[in-house]
Amino acid sequence: GENVEQHPSTLSVQEGDSAVIKCTYSDSASNYFPWYKQELGKRPQLIIDIRSNVGEKKDQRIAVTLNKTAKHFSLHITETQPEDSAVYFCAAGVTASNTGKLIFGQGTTLQVKP
Amino acid sequence: NAGVMQNPRHLVRRRGQEARLRCSPMKGHSHVYWYRQLPEEGLKFMVYLQKENIIDESGMPKERFSAEFPKEGPSILRIQQVVRGDSAAYFCASSPVGGEDEQYFGPGTRLTVT
Numbered sequence: 001g002e003n004v005e006q007h008p009s010t011l012s013v014q015e016g017d018s019a020v021i022k023c024t025y026s027d028s029a030s031n032y033f034p035w036y037k038q039e040l041g042k043r044p045q046l047i048i049d050i051r052s053n054v055g056e057k058k059d060q061r062i063a064v065t066l067n068k069t070a071k072h073f074s075l076h077i078t079e080t081q082p083e084d085s086a087v088y089f090c091a092a093g094v095t096a097s098n099t100g101k102l103i104f105g106q107g108t109t110l111q112v113k114p
Numbered sequence: 115n116a117g118v119m120q121n122p123r124h125l126v127r128r129r130g131q132e133a134r135l136r137c138s139p140m141k142g143h144s145h146v147y148w149y150r151q152l153p154e155e156g157l158k159f160m161v162y163l164q165k166e167n168i169i170d171e172s173g174m175p176k177e178r179f180s181a182e183f184p185k186e187g188p189s190i191l192r193i194q195q196v197v198r199g200d201s202a203a204y205f206c207a208s209s210p211v212g213g214e215d216e217q218y219f220g221p222g223t224r225l226t227v228t
Binding site for chain 2: 006034036042043044045046049089091099100101102103104105106107
């Protein structure tokens with residue numbers, strides 16, 4: 001069935017270092033890959049997304065890469081700051097008229113130490 | 115522009131009671147998705163609805179759970195005869211065009227079954 005594996009489950013970095021979170025997906029029809037940040041007790045917030053016709057996308061300190069052949073996609077955060085500390089979820093979906101569901105990874109708890 | 119609204123934010127029910135969770139999508143959005151999040155886990159898709167239609171309910175348990183999105187009013191997720199295992203955070207998300215756009219999440223309803 002559809003599955004998204006996310007690693008690592010926890011990640012601790014020093015302020016200013018980079019953080020990388022990796023995901024793999026099983027459904028080859030997936031063509032939409034968003035990343036969400038969730039602070040404790042809060043709603044998931046979309047921080048960046050990428051579609052299958054693009055290999056890389058960047059937004060300030062955040063970048064996402066996609067390898068459709070290998071079914072891998074990754075989130076890269078550079079120059080991390082303490083406010084980046086949160087749980088990050090990757091997801092994979094198929095953009096089509098009859099389904100909009102996202103399959104989420106298990107989450108990565110990122111801790112940025114000042 | 116108000117975001118996705120959910121109420122109640124916290125709901126306590128005894129085993130065997132019914133739980134009703136409400137979701138009002140963002141203005142201009144006509145597609146709603148419900149997800150369930152167990153403690154320290156990722157979000158699991160439950161159901162995708164458009165106004166007056168269930169589009170994809172592949173993630174809904176076969177019994178006790180139902181969802182609707184009437185022509186007027188919020189989307190409702192209904193859980194009958196709740197059990198302890200139903201305790202979780204239930205998030206809804208909305209998008210302007212189903213399956214083709216970003217999903218924006220509400221603040222969630224935290225259901226506790228005692």
